[in-house]
Amino acid sequence: DWDQLQRDLRSIDGQQYGAYKRLLGRYDHAGPSFALSVDHVQGDAYAAPSRVRAVMPLAQTGFPSGYLQSEIRRVALCDYVTRTAASIIRDKHLDRNVGGGNGGWSSPKGGAFNINAPGQEVLPRTSAIVSGDETIELRFTVALPAAGRTVLGQQANQILAINLVELIKNTLLHGNLDEKKLALHISSVENQHHLRQQLSANNLIAFVANGSILPRASGASATPMLDNSVVPFQSPPELSVTLTQADGVAVSGMGIPKGITLLTGGGFHGKSTLLEALELGVYDHIPTDGRERIVTDPSAVKIRAEDGRPVTGADISPFISTLPGGKDPKRFSTDDASGSTSMAANIQEALEAGSTSLLIDEDSSATNLLVRDARMQALIQNEPITPLVSKVRALYAQHGVSTVMVVGGLGDWLSVADTVIAMDYYVPRLITSQVEDVLRQFPSDVAQDAQYGSVPQRAVQVQVPGEISPYTASRSFINIKPAVRNPVADPAQAPQGIDLQGLDQLVEVGQARMIAATVQRFGRATEGKPVDLKSLLATLEEEVNLDQDMPATLSGGELVAVRKYEVAAALSRLRGLRVA
Numbered sequence: 001d002w003d004q005l006q007r008d009l010r011s012i013d014g015q016q017y018g019a020y021k022r023l024l025g026r027y028d029h030a031g032p033s034f035a036l037s038v039d040h041v042q043g044d045a046y047a048a049p050s051r052v053r054a055v056m057p058l059a060q061t062g063f064p065s066g067y068l069q070s071e072i073r074r075v076a077l078c079d080y081v082t083r084t085a086a087s088i089i090r091d092k093h094l095d096r097n098v099g100g101g102n103g104g105w106s107s108p109k110g111g112a113f114n115i116n117a118p119g120q121e122v123l124p125r126t127s128a129i130v131s132g133d134e135t136i137e138l139r140f141t142v143a144l145p146a147a148g149r150t151v152l153g154q155q156a157n158q159i160l161a162i163n164l165v166e167l168i169k170n171t172l173l174h175g176n177l178d179e180k181k182l183a184l185h186i187s188s189v190e191n192q193h194h195l196r197q198q199l200s201a202n203n204l205i206a207f208v209a210n211g212s213i214l215p216r217a218s219g220a221s222a223t224p225m226l227d228n229s230v231v232p233f234q235s236p237p238e239l240s241v242t243l244t245q246a247d248g249v250a251v252s253g254m255g256i257p258k259g260i261t262l263l264t265g266g267g268f269h270g271k272s273t274l275l276e277a278l279e280l281g282v283y284d285h286i287p288t289d290g291r292e293r294i295v296t297d298p299s300a301v302k303i304r305a306e307d308g309r310p311v312t313g314a315d316i317s318p319f320i321s322t323l324p325g326g327k328d329p330k331r332f333s334t335d336d337a338s339g340s341t342s343m344a345a346n347i348q349e350a351l352e353a354g355s356t357s358l359l360i361d362e363d364s365s366a367t368n369l370l371v372r373d374a375r376m377q378a379l380i381q382n383e384p385i386t387p388l389v390s391k392v393r394a395l396y397a398q399h400g401v402s403t404v405m406v407v408g409g410l411g412d413w414l415s416v417a418d419t420v421i422a423m424d425y426y427v428p429r430l431i432t433s434q435v436e437d438v439l440r441q442f443p444s445d446v447a448q449d450a451q452y453g454s455v456p457q458r459a460v461q462v463q464v465p466g467e468i469s470p471y472t473a474s475r476s477f478i479n480i481k482p483a484v485r486n487p488v489a490d491p492a493q494a495p496q497g498i499d500l501q502g503l504d505q506l507v508e509v510g511q512a513r514m515i516a517a518t519v520q521r522f523g524r525a526t527e528g529k530p531v532d533l534k535s536l537l538a539t540l541e542e543e544v545n546l547d548q549d550m551p552a553t554l555s556g557g558e559l560v561a562v563r564k565y566e567v568a569a570a571l572s573r574l575r576g577l578r579v580a
């Protein structure tokens with residue numbers, strides 16, 4: 001029990017740091033009742049911090065049972081609890097830094113709590129988990145305090161036996177939370193989820209509610225632009241649809257129909273901002289975000305050119321008929337793809353993973369994969385590339401895959417669009433009929449392929465060439481430590497790892513950690529034997545159950561749910577993937 005914890009901490013005061021290991025185990029606190037589980041104790045003061053969990057019976061929390069009624073409500077509740085803990089921890093640390101008072105929790109000798117702090121998206125995370133109808137648990141790290149190499153038992157007691165209890169009381173007890181904010185958080189998330197589920201039945205791939213705030217505070221920030229100059233979103237009348245939220249409230253906005261949609265307009269008029277909002281509409285957002293009523297087909301994938309990426313056995317034959325050096329475009333492999341081949345591979349891999357909507361911005365594309373104008377067709381006879389503009393209709397007709405494309409300068413795309421939206425000083429207008437006039441005035445025959453070609457289905461061998469640890473992942477890179485270190489420095493041996501920079505729909509480092517854990521798990525589970533990539537990904541369908549099959553070393557709170565599309569994209573970028 002708690003006295004035991006305090007006795008243990010007193011007894012190790014002044015001992016070697018390693019004596020902290022004695023804390024491993026479980027301590028029960030009474031009033032409020034919860035169990036503290038010390039799962040991992042750091043080896044020294046400079047090592048990665050210790051991992052602890054507080055597990056409280058739901059009956060003790062006082063959360064209304066309605067908040068636990070559905071999976072999505074539980075996700076929202078846990079997300080809120082994590083945010084509350086993160087903000088308490090941040091404020092307490094700031095207290096010390098600004099005031100130097102006694103209210104702060106951090107000390108230069110250690111003692112800092114840390115919890116994986118969420119951004120603008122509401123996601124299932126391992127930082128807070130409801131198990132069955134029994135318990136809710138909060139997972140975080142704590143740096144155990146030391147003077148040099150010795151244990152500071154008194155401080156540790158303050159941190160673990162006193163501050164931690166305060167943190168738990170203010171995070172897990174319903175009576176201590178801001179009930180209005182919590183209720184809004186849960187209903188907002190449930191409403192978004194509900195809106196997203198209505199898309200397909202309404203023949204839509206996205207919905208942007210009127211009044212949404214799309215632009216961000218800056219290029220480096222995910223928080224909303226708060227200036228007076230911001231123009232709230234307003235649907236063109238012709239595309240206006242009204243959907244019903246989970247709480248019964250009707251909400252109107254712009255529906256983007258299935259098929260081929262162009263977002264066009266002058267430079268700097270808000271095209272990319274709208275596309276970026278659609279990219280992240282696969283996730284739910286916090287109520288103050290401005291994008292909390294923008295929802296997108298949950299399988300939508302942003303496609304971009306990504307020269308330099310590795311490609312393994314990808315079938316890029318719909319776009320590229322022949323490759324120099326007799327390489328087979330049905331099984332294209334390279335360590336260093338070009339703009340067009342990387343973009344072709346990105347499209348094909350998204351389809352392989354099951355995406356039904358592609359989101360593309362001309363700004364981040366390889367032009368030669370998007371179009372080839374009449375003059376270039378006349379000039380270059382043996383061009384092996386069939387551009388997307390010639391395939392995009394067949395892609396929709398044969399495979400039901402929609403495309404939203406931001407176009408500034410490529411007029412050929414006008415001839416293949418079902419819907420053309422022009423952004424005009426941040427205001428969208430439907431201009432499909434003006435487009436018809438323009439097409440009559442400036443006819444151009446864009447060759448159309450009736451056949452899209454094959455959608456790949458690879459059997460892959462997941463071989464991780466070394467040790468992969470979720471704890472060394474960053475938002476843009478997963479490190480892989482080589483199994484055998486080459487004693488002779490070999491400049492050809494670039495740092496091993498999976499480059500995630502091209503994945504615009506990853507929003508948190510915890511998702512990169514989740515991918516790292518998943519790739520590692522796939523490697524172990526398949527033992528390098530060939531498996532159908534699709535069925536491997538199907539094992540992720542239950543992605544909300546984050547803890548399933550997780551190795552014990554991952555009992556921390558650092559993982560965040562990720563879609564199978566990002567996992568597939570990461571696997572495809574693994575140098576060491578083999579295709580049977």
Ligand code: ADP
Pocket residue numbers: 214215216229230231232233265266267268269270271272273274423426
């Ligand atoms: P485009 O892709 O059409 O060139 P962007 O989407 O990059 O334009 O937007 C240009 C600038 O306008 C960005 O700085 C963006 O933050 C800002 N912006 C976009 N939408 C709005 C809006 N609704 N209100 C105010 N500013 C906006």
Ligand code: MG
Pocket residue numbers: 271272273363
């Ligand atoms: Mg742009």
